[in-house]
Amino acid sequence: MKAGHIEFLVTDLDRAKRFYVDTLGFVATSQDSEHVYLRGLEDRQHHCLTLTSSRAPGVGHFAFRVAEDKDLGAIERLVSAAGAYSRRVAPSEEAGQGEALMVEDMFGFPVEFYARMDAEDWMLQRYDMYRGAKVMRLDHFNIMLPDASSAYSWYVGSLGFGCTETTETEGPNPSLWAAWLRRKHTCHDIALTTGKGPRVHHAGFAVADRGAIMDCADLLASTGYADKMERGPGRHGVSNAFFLYLRDPDGNRLELYTGDYLSADPDWVPIKWKLNDPQRQTFWGAKTPESWFNDAMLVRSPKSGKFQDLRAPSIQDRPDYLLSAH
Amino acid sequence: MKAGHIEFLVTDLDRAKRFYVDTLGFVATSQDSEHVYLRGLEDRQHHCLTLTSSRAPGVGHFAFRVAEDKDLGAIERLVSAAGAYSRRVAPSEEAGQGEALMVEDMFGFPVEFYARMDAEDWMLQRYDMYRGAKVMRLDHFNIMLPDASSAYSWYVGSLGFGCTETTETEGPNPSLWAAWLRRKHTCHDIALTTGKGPRVHHAGFAVADRGAIMDCADLLASTGYADKMERGPGRHGVSNAFFLYLRDPDGNRLELYTGDYLSADPDWVPIKWKLNDPQRQTFWGAKTPESWFNDAMLVRSPKSGKFQDLRAPSIQDRPDYLLSAH
Amino acid sequence: MKAGHIEFLVTDLDRAKRFYVDTLGFVATSQDSEHVYLRGLEDRQHHCLTLTSSRAPGVGHFAFRVAEDKDLGAIERLVSAAGAYSRRVAPSEEAGQGEALMVEDMFGFPVEFYARMDAEDWMLQRYDMYRGAKVMRLDHFNIMLPDASSAYSWYVGSLGFGCTETTETEGPNPSLWAAWLRRKHTCHDIALTTGKGPRVHHAGFAVADRGAIMDCADLLASTGYADKMERGPGRHGVSNAFFLYLRDPDGNRLELYTGDYLSADPDWVPIKWKLNDPQRQTFWGAKTPESWFNDAMLVRSPKSGKFQDLRAPSIQDRPDYLLSAH
Amino acid sequence: MKAGHIEFLVTDLDRAKRFYVDTLGFVATSQDSEHVYLRGLEDRQHHCLTLTSSRAPGVGHFAFRVAEDKDLGAIERLVSAAGAYSRRVAPSEEAGQGEALMVEDMFGFPVEFYARMDAEDWMLQRYDMYRGAKVMRLDHFNIMLPDASSAYSWYVGSLGFGCTETTETEGPNPSLWAAWLRRKHTCHDIALTTGKGPRVHHAGFAVADRGAIMDCADLLASTGYADKMERGPGRHGVSNAFFLYLRDPDGNRLELYTGDYLSADPDWVPIKWKLNDPQRQTFWGAKTPESWFNDAMLVRSPKSGKFQDLRAPSIQDRPDYLLSAH
Secondary structure, eight states: OEEEEEEEEESOHHHHHIIIIIITOOEEEEEOSSEEEEEOTTOOBSOSEEEEEOSSOEEEEEEEEOSSTHHHHHHHHHHHHTTOEEEEEOTTTSTTBOSEEEEEOTTSOEEEEESOBOBOOOOTTOGGGOOTTOEEEEEEEEEEESOHHHHHIIIIIISOOEEEEEEEOSSSSOOEEEEEEESSSSSOSEEEEESSBSEEEEEEEEESOHHHHHHHHHHHHHTTOGGGEEEEEEEOSTTOOEEEEEEOTTOOEEEEEEOOOOOOOTTOOOEEEETTOHHHHOTTOOOOOTHHHHOOEEBBOTTTSSBOOOBOOSSOSSOHHHHTTO | OEEEEEEEEESOHHHHHIIIIIITOOEEEEEOSSEEEEEOTTOOBSOSEEEEEOSSOEEEEEEEEOSSTHHHHHHHHHHHHTTOEEEEEOTTTSTTBOSEEEEEOTTSOEEEEESOBOBOOOOTTOGGGOOTTOEEEEEEEEEEESOHHHHHIIIIIISOOEEEEEEEOSSSSOOEEEEEEESSSSSOSEEEEESSBSEEEEEEEEESOHHHHHHHHHHHHHTTOGGGEEEEEEEOSTTOOEEEEEEOTTOOEEEEEEOOOOOOOTTOOOEEEETTOHHHHOTTOOOOOTHHHHOOEEBBOTTTSSBOOOBOOSSOSSOHHHHTTO | OEEEEEEEEESOHHHHHIIIIIITOOEEEEEOSSEEEEEOTTOOBSOSEEEEEOSSOEEEEEEEEOSSTHHHHHHHHHHHHTTOEEEEEOTTTSTTBOSEEEEEOTTSOEEEEESOBOBOOOOTTOGGGOOTTOEEEEEEEEEEESOHHHHHIIIIIISOOEEEEEEEOSSSSOOEEEEEEESSSSSOSEEEEESSBSEEEEEEEEESOHHHHHHHHHHHHHTTOGGGEEEEEEEOSTTOOEEEEEEOTTOOEEEEEEOOOOOOOTTOOOEEEETTOHHHHOTTOOOOOTHHHHOOEEBBOTTTSSBOOOBOOSSOSSOHHHHTTO | OEEEEEEEEESOHHHHHIIIIIITOOEEEEEOSSEEEEEOTTOOBSOSEEEEEOSSOEEEEEEEEOSSTHHHHHHHHHHHHTTOEEEEEOTTTSTTBOSEEEEEOTTSOEEEEESOBOBOOOOTTOGGGOOTTOEEEEEEEEEEESOHHHHHIIIIIISOOEEEEEEEOSSSSOOEEEEEEESSSSSOSEEEEESSBSEEEEEEEEESOHHHHHHHHHHHHHTTOGGGEEEEEEEOSTTOOEEEEEEOTTSOEEEEEEOOOOOOOTTOOOEEEETTOHHHHOTTOOOOOTHHHHOOEEBBOTTTSSBOOOBOOSSOSSOHHHHTTO
C-alpha cells in the first residue's frame, strides 16, 4: 500500500531525539532504552521512523505496509522463489506492529512487510503541536545499488509497483540509471539509484508546504545545525518536489519533501530524464554536491545482524560533470 | 480509481472561458462550438472540466475513472441489478475519451465511468503557464441528496469506496448526515451531503498551496470578480483542507482546495463529526453563509435530457444555528 | 519617529499572558505584579505592548517615539498652546523608558511621547523563539473619535505626520471620514476613524507574511480561541495589508498585519476611498461585521484616571449597508 | 530620502526587455530607442530601473531621492568642498525626472540626486498585472570599492545616512570591511563592500514575500534562464532578508530581496559581524560562490563618459575560506 516506516541506527539516542523531536518536530509515540518511535503530524499509526541505539549509524530496515495479513504469505512465497531470505516477525516484536515479514532481498536490503499497526491520536489539527519542519508523514525511501534494472524488475514485475519516472544514461544504448516507483498515489514510495550498494541513500518525509521547509532552514541555522543542511532548499526536476536534504548528527540522511503530484491514473507513462540533464536533480540548475553521490547509509543484514558489504556498479554512478571533476 | 472530470453547463461560453481560462488559469486542451475542454497544470489527461453551452446552468454529468475497460461491464451489471439506467458511450463521443458507461443512478445523478482518455502534455514544470489559481487537477465532487445513507451504501458497499470522514446529526439516535468517500489516496473523491436533491453542490479543484488561493483572491478582486467569492478563504475542519469557494458567472460552484492528507492506510477508521460542531465546516469558527445550504447545481438526466426534479430530505439540511435564523 | 507602544488594560494578567505570550508568541521582557512588558521578535526596545492589571479592559495610553529628548519640550509647548493637558513622566516611571511626556489631547486621548527606551536582545534571528503569530513589532494605532477632521489638523498640521490614504463620505459635499497618517515609512502609525469616542479601535502588530497569519489562525482554532477571531483573514483595500483581527480574552482588539508598502516619497499624494466602496475595508469584498463598528476600547484619562466619556459623531459612523441593516 | 533608481547598461535592449519585463514582471512606464524606463508594482514614480542601450554592460548611474529641490544645492556644496565633480541635470533631461545633480564622487561613482519625479499609476492593487518576481520597488544599491571606511565617512558623516550593520575583518586590529547604510526605514539604501572598485556589485529589488522568490526561480528555470540564478534562494545573516541573486543576459547583477526589518529607532546600534562568520552571508551556512567576489558592474564616469579604472583594496576582499581555495 505504501512506504510504511524506516529504522535509523544512531550512536547517541538522546542527541538524536533532540534533533528529531525537539528540533524537527517529530511526534514521539513511545520509547524504551534502545528505541524511540516517532510519527508525523498526519500519521494515525504508531511510527514511521524508529531511532535505534547502535554502535554505528545506518539503516536497520525499511518497511512497506500491505493491505492484509494474508499478503505476507504471498510475498513470502515470491521471496522464497527468488532465493532470498525471509522470516516472520511476531506481533509486537516491533513495538506497535502486527505480524510482519522480514526479508533480506536479492540485493541485500533489509525490507519488512506488515499489515497492521496500532492506531494513535491524529495530530493533524493539533496545530499547537506543530514545530520545526512540521513533518506530516513518511513519503519514500531512496536506495542505492549496483544494478537498478534488476531491482526494477523485482519491484515492478513481482511486487506490483508502478513506475512514474526514470533516469537513463546518455548515449545510443542507454541503461536504466534510476527509477521512481509507487504504490500509493504520489510520485514514489521507493526510488532505485545506481551506486555502490546496497545502501539507503535517504528517507523522504512529507511536509505541508515550501514555507515549512524555509522555516525549518531558519530554525536549524538558529540552533547550531546549519552544517546539517547538505543540499537545498530547491526544486527537483524529477518529482517536481520542493526539497531540503539534512544529515542527522550521525550522518544519516533525510529529505524534507513537498509538492509532488497525484499518480492515480492507471495508464501513467513514465517521465524520462537523462543522467546529465542539469535540471534533473535541481530544476533551478544548481549543481548537486559530491557528498550526495559519495555518502549513503549502510544497511544491516536481517540474517547476520552485520552491515552488508558493498559492491560497485558497472556503469557510472554520477553525472559527467562530477566524474570529470576528479 | 479517482474522480475524473465534470461537465458544467454554462449559458455564455465566451464569458465562462474568460473566467476559467483567462482568470483562473485552467489549461484549454480543445474546444468546439458547444464545448471547451479544460485540464489542470498537473493533468496528463485531455480534460477534467468541460464547459458546455446550455440554456441554463447546472451539471451535465460527473465521471469516475476506472482501471480498465472491463470494469465498465462490472459496473453495468451492478447498476442494472440496482434497477438503474445506463448506456454505453462510444469512444470519442465525448472528446478525448475512450469507451464509457453513462449511468443515471438510483438517486438521479448522471455519473459516467471510463477507463481511457487521451494523454496531453504535462504543464507541471511549465511554470510560465502558471496563472490565476494555478489549478493542478480535479480533486472531488460534493453532491447533495435527500438520503445520504442509501448513497453511502451504494458507493461503499457496491462500488468499493473507502470512507474517511462522516458527519452525523445530533441527539441520541444520530443519522448519517454526510460522508467523505475516496478511491484515490486523498481525503475524498466524492462527498455525500443531506439536502434537497439530486444536486451537485460543488466540484473541488486541487491547487498547489495556500499562497495560490490567496493570490487568486487578490486577482479576482482586481478583475471584477470579488462578488464571485462566496466563502473563505479558510480552513476546513472536515478534510483539514484550506479552501475558497467560488461561483462562476452562471452561479456554478467550485472549490479551490489544498492541504488535505494521505489516506492510503488500509485500516483507516473514519473521523466523526457532529452537525452542529462550529469547527466542522470552518475550523476557524466562521459561520457558513446561508447560500451554501440553499444553492446547488441542478443535474441533467442522461435518460430525458431534462433537469431532475428535487426532493427534500426528511432530516434537517443544515446546522441548528441556521435553522433558528428563520 | 514611529508608533512606539501601547498599554492594554486586562482584568486577569495570567489569562492575558497565556494569550499574548504562550499563544501569540510575544516576547516577555519583564514583569511585576501589575504589569507584563512585551516586545516583538524584531524589537530592540524594552516593550511595544504593556499588559496592565485593571478592574476593566481598555487602553491606558498609547505612545509615539520621538528623535530626541528635546522634542518633548516642543510637543509640550504645542499641547499647552492648544489648551490641552500634559505632564512629565520621570525616567523609569514606566519600566525601561527614559523621560516622557504624557498628554491628554484635545480629543481626550492619553498619548505619551518619549525618546529613549532600554535596548533588549534582538530575537529576529533566534528562529527557535518564533511561536504563534510570530509578531515582529507594533505597527500602528487606530483611534475612533467624533471629529476626524480636527484630529487630522493636529497630527498633520502640528505634529508633522504625513497622510497616505483617506476615506470620505459619499455625496456632493464629502467629509473626511478617516485618515491614515505616518511618521515611519509605512502606510501608517495612526489611523483616525469617525465614531463614538474617544476610543481606541485597535492596535496593529506587524507579522512576517501571510503564512504567519494563516498559521496563527490554525493555532488559535486548536487552542480554544476560535471565537477570538473577529474578522479575516483577508486583504484590506486601504493599506493593501493582509490582516486578521483578534479580540483578547478581555475584548481588547488587535490586528495582525502584513504587506503594506513603503511611503518614503516626499511628494506622496494620498489615496482616496469612498466610505461605501465595498473593497475599501476588505479588498475581496467580504462585509465587515457590525461588532467592528460598535466595539472599541475605552481610554483612561491621564488627568482623572477614569475612563473618558463618549460623544457621538455628527456624521454616519459606518457604511450605508450597515446603517440600513437596522 | 531613499535609493531612487539605477541605470543598467545593456547591449541588446530587446533581449533585456524580455528578461526584465516579460519574465521578471517589471512595469514598463515608457521607452525610446535608447532606453526603457521600468518601475515596480508598488512604485508611484516614473522609474526605478532604466535600461540603456550600450556597447558594454555596466552601470550608468545610481540615484538617491532627496526631499526638496533645495537639498540639491546643499549636496552640491558638500561635493565641491570634497573636491569632487558635479553638474546640474535639467528637468526631463532624464525622462520623467525633475532637476537633478549628477555627481562623480571621490570614489569614482556616478551618483545622481533628485527631488521630483513624475507620478504614475499605482499597480499595487492591480493583481492582474502581477507577473514573474512581482517586483515591488527598488530597495538598495551594493557598491564595491577599495576603501569602505572613507565612503562610510562620506555617507554617514556628510550625507546623514544611518548605519544598521557592519562587517569587520578578523584579528586584533579589525578594519571596517562593509557597512549597511540607510535613509529610509529599512535595513539599507546602500551597502559599501571592500573590493576592486569603483564597481556596483548589485541592485536589490524588494518583492512581496518568500513565495514570490520561489515562484520566480521556478519560472526562470522554465524559460531558459536557469543559469541566470547565481546564488540562493537563501536567508542572509546580514539584513535577515530572504534573497535570490540573478545575472541579467548581459551579466548585470540584481537581487530579489524580502524580509528585512524596520530601522526607525533613532538610537539604533549597528549589528556587528565578522568577515569569516559562515552565517554572515548565508544564514543557513551555504558557501558563497567565487563569482560573487570576482564579478561586479563597471561604472561609467559622468565626466568622461568612459568606464572607471579599477583599484584593488589593501585588505582582503573575501573571507579566508575563498582565499585559501587558490
